[in-house]
Amino acid sequence: MFSHVMVGVSDFPRALAFYTPLMDLLGVRLRFQEDDVPWIGWESSPDPRPLFIVGKPFNGAPHQPGNGHMVAFQAATRSQVDQAHALAMAHGGVSEGEPGLRPHYHAHYYGAYFRDPDGNKLCVACHRAE
Template sequence: MVSHLFIGLSDFDRAIAFYRPIAVALGLHERFCEADPGWAGWHQPDSIRPLFIVGRPWNGQPHEPGNGQMVAFMVEQRARVRALHALALSLGGTCEGAPGLRPHYHRHYYGAYFKDTEGNKIGVACHLPVEVAGD
């Protein structure tokens, strides 16, 4: 259903320094990285789609993060939610919601939220019950 997700940025070098370690922690493979025009993309190891892309806006205008827009990555363990959130903060991201249960989404939803160095909101979520996902 999803071909690709594109997250805007203004400072390519700063964004790459942020997203490369995040992508590695998520187990994603880097498909391309081009300083000019200023974009990079990653995919899961077993498929080239969907593609997660960060880059400068194609219209040449400055990047502005959207209110209410978010990309969320799914992981299989609650410990990975915590680790990815901590990694994002260590790389200059800001906390938008500490790791924890969010039963108002569903009873097993364990997630965390952060903004990247460009102000884009990113989520990490585990949808499995604790007996499957671990805690």
């Protein structure tokens, strides 16, 4: 369905310090990094798309997080959701919802919500029974 999703940031080195360990934890493979642009992209597996890209806005204007926008990453286990939330907090993230079941979505939805250091809202969710 998606070709790629891009999240704008204001401080690229800070974004790298936040997103790199998160993508590593989730097992998402690095596809490219161009510090001079600056942007970085991770690819899905086994296919090369969709891509998740983090970088400075292309138009050169300052980054501004949107209200109502969120990117959700799929985790393989509930433990991975817990780890991702803790990792995000350790790297400058702000919690928007502790890890836990959210049965109003479905019986096995286990998710955590947080914002990156630029205010972009993210989620990590596991859809499997424990």
